[in-house]
Amino acid sequence: MLSRREYNIEATGVRRAFSTITAATDAVREGTPVVGALPFDMSDSIALTEPGTLTKRQGPWRPADQPAILPPVSIGGQVPAADIHLERVRALVQELRQGVAEKVVLARSLQLRADTPIDPIALLGALVSGDPLGNGYAVDLSTAGAGYAGRFLIGSSPELLVRRHGRTVSCHPFAGTAARSDDPALDAGIADQLAASAKDQAEHRFVVEEIRTALQPWCTDLQIPSTPQLSSTPQLWHLSTPITGILRDPSTTSLDLAIAMHPTPAVAGVPRRAAMDAIARIEGPRGFYAGAVGWADGTGDGEWMVAIRGLELAADGLTALATAGGGIVDASDPEAELAETTAKFRTVLSAFGLG
Numbered sequence: 001m002l003s004r005r006e007y008n009i010e011a012t013g014v015r016r017a018f019s020t021i022t023a024a025t026d027a028v029r030e031g032t033p034v035v036g037a038l039p040f041d042m043s044d045s046i047a048l049t050e051p052g053t054l055t056k057r058q059g060p061w062r063p064a065d066q067p068a069i070l071p072p073v074s075i076g077g078q079v080p081a082a083d084i085h086l087e088r089v090r091a092l093v094q095e096l097r098q099g100v101a102e103k104v105v106l107a108r109s110l111q112l113r114a115d116t117p118i119d120p121i122a123l124l125g126a127l128v129s130g131d132p133l134g135n136g137y138a139v140d141l142s143t144a145g146a147g148y149a150g151r152f153l154i155g156s157s158p159e160l161l162v163r164r165h166g167r168t169v170s171c172h173p174f175a176g177t178a179a180r181s182d183d184p185a186l187d188a189g190i191a192d193q194l195a196a197s198a199k200d201q202a203e204h205r206f207v208v209e210e211i212r213t214a215l216q217p218w219c220t221d222l223q224i225p226s227t228p229q230l231s232s233t234p235q236l237w238h239l240s241t242p243i244t245g246i247l248r249d250p251s252t253t254s255l256d257l258a259i260a261m262h263p264t265p266a267v268a269g270v271p272r273r274a275a276m277d278a279i280a281r282i283e284g285p286r287g288f289y290a291g292a293v294g295w296a297d298g299t300g301d302g303e304w305m306v307a308i309r310g311l312e313l314a315a316d317g318l319t320a321l322a323t324a325g326g327g328i329v330d331a332s333d334p335e336a337e338l339a340e341t342t343a344k345f346r347t348v349l350s351a352f353g354l355g
């Protein structure tokens with residue numbers, strides 16, 4: 001299930017599970033719809049399927065029935081502990097100053113516990129109704145293989161990795177973040193400060209330039225505004241840049257584009273290889289956090305969102321792992337980076353009445 005402001009798309013059943021990316025991209029090119037999730041590291045297992053049904057409806061998703069109530073949830077632990085994350089950011093800033101990379105996105109996780117099972121659809125309902133833009137995703141990860149049976153990836157991401165509609169390609173990268181305030185005057189000041197922040201503008205530019213490079217082989221007429229705009233979620237301000245282009249080859253599908261663009265420096269870093277090596281060394285495997293979730297229909301059209309502001313729910317529904325990260329550059333302040341991840345957790349925590 002993917003929910004957006006303009007439409008929602010629901011896939012049910014599994015006609016075929018794909019074990020390789022090539023099998024999935026070939027299937028779309030042959031006219032088969034494909035839905036699901038790409039992992040952060042494309043060498044990990046994928047959760048892409050040909051669904052039994054794929055239904056697109058207007059407007060954000062609304063549950064057909066009164067959704068199940070979400071149980072109270074508590075934070076069971078932090079992975080790693082906050083002081084270790086701080087230490088990691090400090091060490092990484094030193095490495096960046098020595099030229100290891102220009103930007104690396106570092107994440108941490110919260111272990112959530114519930115007394116009674118969390119219903120994935122109830123959580124999706126809470127996330128979608130809590131977001132004025134109606135963003136939400138829920139993907140059954142079962143086909144990703146051992147260890148994933150019954151697990152769900154659920155969240156509310158504001159970030160469009162890529163959309164293909166006919167020959168038109170759009171993406172809308174986010175990078176550069178500030179936590180919002182309940183006080184309207186303070187909130188407006190925070191937005192102005194973010195727009196004026198040299199550090200955040202630099203962090204954002206890395207992303208836009210990489211996306212330009214990634215899209216150029218696929219698109220003509222790239223339209224890339226020279227300065228980012230401000231975008232908001234209920235919890236955060238972000239710098240974002242809406243980008244469009246026209247496909248050179250109309251047989252390129254939305255899944256081809258998602259694979260070509262992913263992972264962007266909004267979730268990995270610059271240069272990509274050095275950043276991914278640093279992430280694997282410092283954090284370990286990310287699984288589906290910071291991957292991509294979405295769909296491609298039989299015409300190749302489709303939309304893929306960056307799988308952030310979410311959690312992975314265990315098969316018994318009693319535990320979940322929420323993960324949030326932020327871009328680290330050589331000018332990063334470790335305390336501010338820790339606070340940024342705390343603010344990003346509020347998207348999922350607020351669905352449970354926390355944060």
Ligand SMILES: C=C(O[C@@H]1C=C(C(=O)O)C=C[C@H]1O)C(=O)O
Binds near residue numbers: 175238327
């Ligand atoms: C990595 C995350 O968010 C990404 C990182 C951002 C940043 O560093 O400013 C902003 C938006 C997202 O592209 C996350 O939410 O976990």
